[in-house]
Amino acid sequence: MSAFVISEVRIVDTQAAKRYMALAEASIARHGGRYVARAAVPDVPEGDWDEGRRIVIVEFPTMAKLKEWHTSDDYAEALAISKTALDRRLLFVPGLDD
Numbered sequence: 001m002s003a004f005v006i007s008e009v010r011i012v013d014t015q016a017a018k019r020y021m022a023l024a025e026a027s028i029a030r031h032g033g034r035y036v037a038r039a040a041v042p043d044v045p046e047g048d049w050d051e052g053r054r055i056v057i058v059e060f061p062t063m064a065k066l067k068e069w070h071t072s073d074d075y076a077e078a079l080a081i082s083k084t085a086l087d088r089r090l091l092f093v094p095g096l097d098d
Contacts, residue, residue, distance in 0.1 A: 008053050
């Protein structure tokens, strides 16, 4: 069953965010993930939304692969950069069984 990373992101440091994005993109690909949406501006029909936030959605083949990526040495540098470059909420969501 596929699994998704859903991230609500606001860039805090543009230069650091660019480095984060390059490192994250490469590590996601190496772990079998693929972007479904990147820096998307959502249409918000209900509730409140901070206009400065963007949505990123990444699909992995399984939740195990997703968690393997997130805790990997391959993603560690990007994750460290994200702490100061981004203000984000990160969600791990299981997909539906086929």
